[in-house]
Amino acid sequence: xxxxxxxxxxxxxxxxxIGQAFxxxxxxxxxxxxxxxxxxxxxxSDPRVVPLPLxxxxxxxxxxxxxxxxxxxxxxxxxxxxxxxxxxNAPAEEIRAVFDANFFGPLxxxxxxxxxxxxxxxxxxxxxxxxxxxxxxxxAYSATKAAFWLQTNAIRLELLDRGIGVTGLHxxxxxxxxxxxxxxxxxxxxDVAKQALDGIETGAYEVLADDTARGAKAAxxxxxxxxxxxxxxx
Numbered sequence: 001x002x003x004x005x006x007x008x009x010x011x012x013x014x015x016x017x018i019g020q021a022f023x024x025x026x027x028x029x030x031x032x033x034x035x036x037x038x039x040x041x042x043x044x045s046d047p048r049v050v051p052l053p054l055x056x057x058x059x060x061x062x063x064x065x066x067x068x069x070x071x072x073x074x075x076x077x078x079x080x081x082x083x084x085x086x087x088x089n090a091p092a093e094e095i096r097a098v099f100d101a102n103f104f105g106p107l108x109x110x111x112x113x114x115x116x117x118x119x120x121x122x123x124x125x126x127x128x129x130x131x132x133x134x135x136x137x138x139x140a141y142s143a144t145k146a147a148f149w150l151q152t153n154a155i156r157l158e159l160l161d162r163g164i165g166v167t168g169l170h171x172x173x174x175x176x177x178x179x180x181x182x183x184x185x186x187x188x189x190x191d192v193a194k195q196a197l198d199g200i201e202t203g204a205y206e207v208l209a210d211d212t213a214r215g216a217k218a219a220x221x222x223x224x225x226x227x228x229x230x231x232x233x234x
Contacts, residue, residue, distance in 0.1 A: 001165070001201060002073075002074060002200055002203070006031070007031050007073050008069075008120070009033070009034045009072070009073070009075075009076065010065075014037055015037075015042060015051065017176035018078060018174055019076075022076055022078065026197065035050045035069045036050070037065065038054070052065055052069065056080075057105050062108050062109055079106075080102045081098050081102060082098070082141055083140045098141060103147045118164065123165075131217075132216075133145040134217055134220055149168060153168070167200055167203075170209065170216075171208075171209035171212070172187065172210050175189065191210075
């Protein structure tokens with residue numbers, strides 16, 4: 001278990017949406033410093049928040065981030081990208097790009113910061129997945145989240161004896177700028193952040209932040225028609 005009071009935390013994609021909610025909650029919990037990344041980071045009025053640039057698909061940017069944040073004890077891999085909603089008509093380069101952002105990018109950030117967290121006495125990694133880790137909707141996005149989920153499970157095992165815990169976070173639609181056109185039920189980013197950070201502090205392996213995530217995971221053990229009801233009409 002990792003206390004967030006006094007921790008030094010890196011939040012990728014930390015200046016909007018869920019990432020911004022993470023930063024606020026971390027400060028409320030007494031984090032000593034929070035690095036908040038964005039492609040074009042904006043200054044913060046709180047001296048504990050250190051804005052840093054990050055392009056998640058660029059190795060040089062990741063390397064520069066690791067150099068700029070040598071005191072990190074908790075890593076929150078939150079940054080990511082959306083994708084076209086289909087496979088057959090989407091340009092292949094767009095599908096590859098979302099894998100670069102949602103699978104390879106977080107992997108390289110993790111590889112850069114595991115030695116840093118170890119040198120600082122150990123800590124925790126939180127990876128933001130999705131209920132779509134378990135449901136094939138929205139094209140390659142769900143495939144990247146499924147792959148990231150398995151990456152998280154594997155890295156958790158690799159880090160068992162290295163003093164670093166790993167939590168996977170899953171949720172359905174979250175009420176952010178990215179989902180303004182969505183009419184389905186949405187959870188508030190503050191609720192997701194609270195549950196996720198509670199998960200870090202209790203050492204949870206997974207946090208299922210809403211009914212959508214809980215239902216999607218539970219349905220994995222059932223017939224495919226539970227996840228894809230349109231198949232019942234065939």
